[in-house]
Amino acid sequence: MRCDILYLLLEMYRILRPDGAIIIREHVDIIVKVKDITDRMRWNGKILHSENGPFHSEKIPLVDNSL
Template identity: 35%
Template sequence: MINADRCEPFSTYPRTYDLIHVSAIESLIKDPGSGKRRCNLVDLMVEIDRMLRPEGTVVIRDSPEVIDKVGRIAHAIRWTSTVHEKEPNSHGREKILVATKSFWKLPST
């Protein structure tokens, strides 16, 4: 889990999770009053990766701009992801990223 006030990880040992759902991930990285950055999105995604069990799934809902950034990071940390367009009542203001963490395998020699 993330302590969003200080951008520090909580201890989850010895647990990992099969499913993590995040709604409005941008609210975890920006201060609501000033709009200034509190956390780095890459650090937050790596922390989610740490908590997620291999072959676990993460579902992230946010604006199209944020989901595009999250999608690039998801690819970099080797998640298999798909982006789903808006929900019927979101009027294009929301996208949903569904990603699965894969096992990292060494290339065969």
């Protein structure tokens, strides 16, 4: 059974201190979904390439909850 990413992000939001940050390493489809949700939560974020380069399907979002 898989957890919905929205619930995971809401829990992270609850426990992160101000100016806290999360880094998630996952397939680009999941990362785009995470980025969409974190944008709606008004978190600052950007998507980075993994060490495998820009053409690899694995991406890394860097997100922080500073406003």
